[in-house]
Amino acid sequence: xxxxxxxxxxxxxxxxxxxxxxxxxxxxxxxxxxxxxxxxxxxxxxxxxxxxxxxxxxxxxxxxxxxxxxxxxxxxxxxxxxxxxxxxxxxxxxxxxxxxxxxxxxxxxxxxxxxxxxxxxxxxxxxxxxxxxxxxxxxxxxxxxxxxxxxxxxxxxxxxxxxxxxxxxxxxxxxxxxxxxxxxxxxxxxxxxxxxxxxxxxxxxxxxxxxxxxxxxxxxxxxxxxxxxxxxxx
Amino acid sequence: xxxxxxxxxxxxxxxxxxxxxxxxxxxxxxxxxxxxxxxxxxxxxxxxxxxxxxxxxxxxxxxxxxxxxxxxxxxxxxxxxxxxxxxxxxxxxxxxxxxxxxxxxxxxxxxxxxxxxxxxxxxxxxxxxxxxxxxxxxxxxxxxxxxxxxxxxxxxxxxxxxxxxxxxxxxxxxxxxxxxxxxxxxxxxxxxxxxxxxxxxxxxxxxxxxxxxxxxxxxxxxxxxxxxxxxxxxxxxxxxxxxxxxxxxxxxxxxxxxxxxxxxxxxxxxxxxxxxxxxxxxxxxxxxxxx
Amino acid sequence: xxxxxxxxxxxxxxxxxxxxxxxxxxxxxxxxxxxxxxxxxxxxxxxxxxxxxxxxxxxxxxxxxxxxxxxxxxxxxxxxxxxxxxxxxxxxxxxxxxxxxxxxxxxxxxxxxxxxxxxxxxxxxxxxxxxxxxxxxxxxxxxxxxxxxxxxxxxxxxxxxxxxxxxxxxxxxxxxxxxxxxxxxxxxxxxxxxxxxxxxxxxxxxxxxxxxxxxxxxxxxxxxxxxxxxxxxxxxxxxxxxxxxxxxxxxxxxxxxxxxxxxxxxxxxxxxxxxxxxxxxxxxxxxxxxxxxxxxxxxxxxxxx
Numbered sequence: 001x002x003x004x005x006x007x008x009x010x011x012x013x014x015x016x017x018x019x020x021x022x023x024x025x026x027x028x029x030x031x032x033x034x035x036x037x038x039x040x041x042x043x044x045x046x047x048x049x050x051x052x053x054x055x056x057x058x059x060x061x062x063x064x065x066x067x068x069x070x071x072x073x074x075x076x077x078x079x080x081x082x083x084x085x086x087x088x089x090x091x092x093x094x095x096x097x098x099x100x101x102x103x104x105x106x107x108x109x110x111x112x113x114x115x116x117x118x119x120x121x122x123x124x125x126x127x128x129x130x131x132x133x134x135x136x137x138x139x140x141x142x143x144x145x146x147x148x149x150x151x152x153x154x155x156x157x158x159x160x161x162x163x164x165x166x167x168x169x170x171x172x173x174x175x176x177x178x179x180x181x182x183x184x185x186x187x188x189x190x191x192x193x194x195x196x197x198x199x200x201x202x203x204x205x206x207x208x209x210x211x212x213x214x215x216x217x218x219x220x221x222x223x224x225x226x227x228x229x230x231x232x233x234x
Numbered sequence: 235x236x237x238x239x240x241x242x243x244x245x246x247x248x249x250x251x252x253x254x255x256x257x258x259x260x261x262x263x264x265x266x267x268x269x270x271x272x273x274x275x276x277x278x279x280x281x282x283x284x285x286x287x288x289x290x291x292x293x294x295x296x297x298x299x300x301x302x303x304x305x306x307x308x309x310x311x312x313x314x315x316x317x318x319x320x321x322x323x324x325x326x327x328x329x330x331x332x333x334x335x336x337x338x339x340x341x342x343x344x345x346x347x348x349x350x351x352x353x354x355x356x357x358x359x360x361x362x363x364x365x366x367x368x369x370x371x372x373x374x375x376x377x378x379x380x381x382x383x384x385x386x387x388x389x390x391x392x393x394x395x396x397x398x399x400x401x402x403x404x405x406x407x408x409x410x411x412x413x414x415x416x417x418x419x420x421x422x423x424x425x426x427x428x429x430x431x432x433x434x435x436x437x438x439x440x441x442x443x444x445x446x447x448x449x450x451x452x453x454x455x456x457x458x459x460x461x462x463x464x465x466x467x468x469x470x471x472x473x474x475x476x477x478x479x480x481x482x483x484x485x486x487x488x489x490x491x492x493x494x495x496x497x498x499x500x501x502x503x504x505x506x507x508x509x510x511x512x513x514x515x516x517x518x519x520x521x522x523x524x525x
Numbered sequence: 526x527x528x529x530x531x532x533x534x535x536x537x538x539x540x541x542x543x544x545x546x547x548x549x550x551x552x553x554x555x556x557x558x559x560x561x562x563x564x565x566x567x568x569x570x571x572x573x574x575x576x577x578x579x580x581x582x583x584x585x586x587x588x589x590x591x592x593x594x595x596x597x598x599x600x601x602x603x604x605x606x607x608x609x610x611x612x613x614x615x616x617x618x619x620x621x622x623x624x625x626x627x628x629x630x631x632x633x634x635x636x637x638x639x640x641x642x643x644x645x646x647x648x649x650x651x652x653x654x655x656x657x658x659x660x661x662x663x664x665x666x667x668x669x670x671x672x673x674x675x676x677x678x679x680x681x682x683x684x685x686x687x688x689x690x691x692x693x694x695x696x697x698x699x700x701x702x703x704x705x706x707x708x709x710x711x712x713x714x715x716x717x718x719x720x721x722x723x724x725x726x727x728x729x730x731x732x733x734x735x736x737x738x739x740x741x742x743x744x745x746x747x748x749x750x751x752x753x754x755x756x757x758x759x760x761x762x763x764x765x766x767x768x769x770x771x772x773x774x775x776x777x778x779x780x781x782x783x784x785x786x787x788x789x790x791x792x793x794x795x796x797x798x799x800x801x802x803x804x805x806x807x808x809x810x811x812x813x814x815x816x817x818x819x820x821x822x823x824x825x826x827x828x829x830x
Contacts, residue, residue, distance in 0.1 A: 050715065076717035088712040090705055101705060104698045105717035151716070270631050321811055326630055327577055328810040331767055334579075334760050335810070338803025346796040453756070457642060460635065468631075495650040502646065505639045509632060510624070 002029050002063065002154045002187045004049075009058035011044055011211075018044040019055065020211030029185035031177070033192055033202035033219070037232050040208040042191045043085060046157045049189075050082045051075040062155065077106060079154035083144050083161060085191075091133035095124055095143055098132050102151045111150075118146045122176050138169040145173065149180045155187045162194040170194075174201060199223070207231065241369050242486040248375045250482020251382035255437035256459030257466070257474035258389065259430035265406035265469050266426040269319055269329045273336035274434055275456025276344075281307050281435025282442040282451060283344060286355045296357040300439045304432040311431025312424050320423065344449045352448035360443045378440045385436065386475055393471065402426055406469065454498055458485075461501040464508050467515030476516065480504075539681055543674035551677045557785045558680035559742045564765045564777035565687040566734030569694060571763070572771035574727050575707030577634050578625075580641020581735055581762050586648055586754030588614040588736025589743040593661045594654065603667035611736045618732020622725050641759050648751040660750035664743045676745060683741050684778070687734050692774060694730070703727055704772075764806055 004026040011019040019041045026032060034042050047053045049060055051072040060067045067075060081102075090098050099115040119125045122142045127135060132143060141161060148156055161177075162170055174197060181188060192198035198205065199219040206216040209231040215222065222228055260274050284306050289299035314336065322329045359373040393399040405412040405422045413419055438452065445451065462481050466473025485500045492500075508515060543551060563585050570576045592610035595601040601609070625636040648655050655661055670679045694700045702723055705713040714720050743749040761784065769780025788798035 052711075052715075071719075072711075072714040073717050073719045076715060082715055084712075084715075088709055088715075090708045090712065092704070092708055097701075101701070101713075102716045104701050105705075105713065107698075147716075270634075318807060318811070327575070330577060330634060331763065332807050332810040334763055335803040335806030337760065338764070338799045338806065340803075342796040342799040342803065346794070346800065457638070460638075464635065493650075496646070499643060499646045499650075502639050502643045506636065506643065509628065509636055509639070513628070513632065 002185075003027055004155055004187050005059075005061045006045075006049070007059045007061075009045065009048060009060070010056045011041075011048065011053065012056055017211050019048070019058075022058070022208070022212050024206060024213050024216065026187050026189075029181075029187055030204065031181055031188045031190060031202045033190050033198040033205040034208060035192060035195070035198065035205060035222075036208035036214070039210070041211040042208055043159055045208070046082060046159050046189070046191065049155070050080060050157055073105075076102075076151070079152070080157070081148040081151040081153035081155070082157040083141075083148050083159055085159040085163070087137065087141050087144055087164075089132040089140050089144050089147070092131055094127075094129045094131055095119060095135075096128045098143060099147050099150050102147065106151070115150060118150065121179070122146055122172055138165040141165050142169060142173060142176070145176065149184070152184060153186050156189070158188065158190045160191050160193065162192060162197040170197060177201060195223070237368060238490060239487070240367070242490060243483060244366065244369070244371060244375060246483030246486030247479065248378050248482070249486060250479040251378050252437045252441050252455060253458045253462050253482050254382055254386065254475050254478035255433050255440075256455055257462035257478040258386070258471065259433040259437075260459055261463045261466075261469070261471055261474040262402070262426045262433075263430040264463070265471070266402060267315075267319065267323075267423050269326070270333075270460075271319075271427075271430075272330060272333040272456070273314075273340065274430070274459065275452030275454075276337050276340040277307060277311065277431050277452070278434040278438040278455055279447075279449065279452035280310070280340060280344065281438030282355075282447040283348060283353070283438075284435065285439035285442055286353050286447050289355060289357070296359070296443075300436065303439045304435045307435035308428040308432040312428040314431075315424050315427035319427070320420070341449050348449075350449060352446040355442045355447055357443045372444065374440075374444050378444075381436075381440060385433070389433075390471070398422075398425055457505075458482075458501040461505040461508075463515075464505055465515055467518035470515070470517040473515055473517035536685065540678060543677055548673055551673050553786055553789045555673070555677050555680045555745060557781045558677075558684040559738055559745060560761075560765060560785050561684050561778050561781035562687045562738030562741065563735040563762055564769070564781055565691045566731035566738075567762050568766050568769075568771060568773075568777045569691060569703070569727055569734075570731040571766055572773065572776060573695065573700065573707065574703040574724060576626075576724065576728065577637075577763075578728075578731075578759075579634050579638040579756075579763070580644070580759055581637075581731070582739075582754050582758040583641040583644035584614045584618055584732035584735040585739030585742065585758075586644060586749075586751070587617050587732075587739070589739035589749045589754065590648060590655050590661065591736075592740040593664055593743060593749045596665055597661070597663050603665060607737075607740050610740045611733050614736025614739070615729045615733030618735075619725055619729035622728030622732065623721075626721060626724050626728065638756070641756060645751060645755050648754060655749075655751070658751060660748045661743075662748045664747050664749055666744050666747075680741055680745070683737060687737065688774075688778065690730075690734065691777075695774060699723070699726075707772075764802055767809060768802065768805055 007023045009019045009022040010017065022041060022045060036042055048055050051070050051074065054069045058068070062078070067078070090101065093101065096112065096115055099118070100110045100112065103110040116125065116128060119128055124139060124142060127139070132140060135143065145158065145161055161173060165173060178201065190198060190201065202219060204216060205219050205222040207214045207222060207228050214231055215225055215227055256274060256278055260271060263269065263271050281303050285299045285303035288302045289296055293299055318332050318336070319329060322332060357374070359377050362373040363370045364373055364376060393403055401412070401417045401422050402425065404417055405419050409419060437455070458481050459478065462477035463474045464477070465480060466477030481501050481504060484504065485497055488500050489497055542554065563582060567578065567581045570578055588610045591613040592606045595606035595609055596603060621640050625633055625640065628636050649658050666676060667679065670676050702713065702718050705718065706720055706723060710720050739754070742753060765780035765784050766777055768783060769778065770776035784802065
């Protein structure tokens with residue numbers, strides 16, 4: 001269950017190839033880090049898997065079912081959730097309203113008790129009825145991530161969750177992600193530049209470079225791989 | 235048939251020139267500030283009224299009145315930019331709503347002050363006829379076409395070679411980059427608004443003698459100017475010129491085949507067609523997630 | 526419970542107004558109701574969903590002229606014609622809305638503007654069907670609602686229906702989705718919202734409400750004229766929604782009351798009224814984006830506690 005297969009993804013913007021034959025296979029639930037220098041195509045990959053863009057070529061499938069070119073809302077209904085690099089929440093809605101929104105959107109029964117429990121886990125219970133816009137950036141990031149887990153996804157895409165979050169909240173975030181992953185395992189793909197953060201979370205790291213997968217392996221091996229080092233420096 | 239076509243071509247070039255002036259004003263403002271000033275039409279109208287005022291009350295010289303009108307409207311435009319559009323920067327919805335409010339204020343102030351009836355502005359050029367083969371046109375027609383051509387050429391030169399013109403182009407291409415290299419973008423904003431409004435005023439002052447000066451005179455031209463910049467491409471100055479001329483000529487030539495009642499609809503239809511078939515227009519500069 | 530009781534009292538009071546009011550006042554109140562109905566539609570589109578339509582009142586025109594044609598040319602009964610006309614506006618809204626919604630921000634506004642102008646052009650020029658600029662005369666009032674006092678009750682009923690529809694939508698899941706779309710459409714889609722479908726649906730609903738207002742208006746005036754449905758009227762509709770308070774339940778009602786009622790009571794000439802309203806519109810965008818209804822909403826909430 002939750003076998004995510006990506007084959008031969010290509011995406012060009014003008015003359016530039018953001019993705020140039022990107023393929024990988026995720027056999028089942030687990031936290032996978034996606035790293036690579038800027039321009040490697042990581043966010044483009046997420047945009048395509050989440051349906052925000054269609055690839056020029058290539059296929060994506062989940063448990064054998066083809067998902068390429070589906071719209072974001074359809075993919076959400078099939079169990080794909082994502083967070084955004086720039087951190088998106090509904091500013092006017094309160095934290096609770098933000099969390100309960102996905103059940104409204106998906107037509108499932110809202111679970112306020114669960115939402116409150118999760119808010120407590122990340123230390124935001126005091127802000128439950130406050131508008132999300134009044135939170136600090138790090139707090140909004142926490143809210144955003146909590147929201148994605150409440151969608152009970154099969155595939156979860158987190159785009160640079162640690163970016164812009166202060167160290168104290170980062171601890172809470174990492175703990176929360178690990179804890180949620182234990183309770184409800186999913187194929188959790190995490191783009192990160194913060195090496196410390198991702199190496200502590202991921203069971204396996206996939207390195208992207210110039211639009212394709214360069215290497216993959218456990219965090220230790222990746223950190224010492226000469227090819228990876230060259231990709232970042234060269 | 236050829237004579238009728240030629241007649242409509244000349245008419246079309248004339249009205250097209252007016253649309254070009256409006257379109258240029260709107261595209262300058264849009265390019266720099268990314269705001270569509272729907273109130274541009276009423277500013278065009280006020281240009282006509284102010285010209286009429288100067289011409290009939292203060293100076294008997296049409297040229298002087300025209301220039302004074304442009305100057306006055308440039309000041310008004312600057313004032314509007316400062317007090318309304320600058321504070322609302324980045325909030326598109328509120329900018330549009332504010333411009334709607336402006337339309338109401340300005341159009342109805344004009345009615346309250348001058349009354350709802352049309353005013354006449356008789357200039358020598360409207361009386362004087364010139365001949366083109368067997369056709370005759372008021373000199374004003376030719377004047378409009380010539381003046382617009384000169385203004386367009388001057389504008390191109392200004393944008394290409396002058397310091398402010400270059401700053402304008404830079405700001406419209408990439409505001410942040412312009413700021414980084416030290417361009418005073420706030421001053422560029424005011425300048426573009428003042429310049430755009432002056433062009434609108436010129437349009438109103440030029441067309442006043444031909445078609446009377448009345449409160450609603452800017453409503454249809456604004457939409458046609460808008461159609462012109464859509465046709466030419468939202469950020470494109472040459473596009474605005476070509477778009478405006480095409481709309482003007484298409485409108486006039488259409489009267490040869492369609493009942494004149496539907497003349498105004500030509501521009502609207504072109505607008506919808508362009509938006510459906512090729513939203514970025516003929517020379518569209520940027521997409522920026524629009525459409 | 527206090528709120529429900531107060532509301533019933535208010536409705537009862539509104540219905541009893543003809544017993545104590547002069548015809549002139551009733552006339553104004555009828556106009557208030559008739560302006561409020563399309564405003565409710567636009568409030569759902571603009572206030573709650575963030576769709577700035579500059580051609581809204583053209584759909585009131587579609588409802589009006591459809592009803593005129595059905596009632597006068599086809600001699601259909603009043604209520605059937607009304608229902609069909611409202612449906613026609615809704616369908617037109619769905620079709621035209623679907624086209625307009627392919628565009629974003631500036632372009633969306635421009636397309637709605639363009640469609641509004643085109644529809645006006647049709648109303649003004651298609652003499653065979655619409656009777657052109659002179660207007661389509663002979664629009665009836667329904668049996669039993671002829672006199673002013675009775676028509677007032679009809680108009681009030683229409684406004685209450687519109688208000689009820691708005692209330693039901695806003696408190697439903699659909700309403701929450703609309704508000705989410707206004708805040709961040711991309712995020713809403715990532716959460717599972719079919720943005721295109723929902724926006725088209727609210728466009729259709731808003732247009733249907735505009736159509737209802739249009740039919741009742743031309744019943745009141747007894748003539749359907751293009752001037753009632755031109756660009757200026759669409760701008761007035763935006764004005765009413767914004768001044769009353771976009772995205773609030775009471776907004777369109779308050780806006781209509783202010784727009785129609787206040788100047789009449791103050792005996793101000795039409796131009797000055799619009800100058801003042803235009804100025805208020807500008808001031809609101811600069812200083813008070815939530816309008817007057819926001820203040821009242823806070824008072825109402827205190828009552829509800």
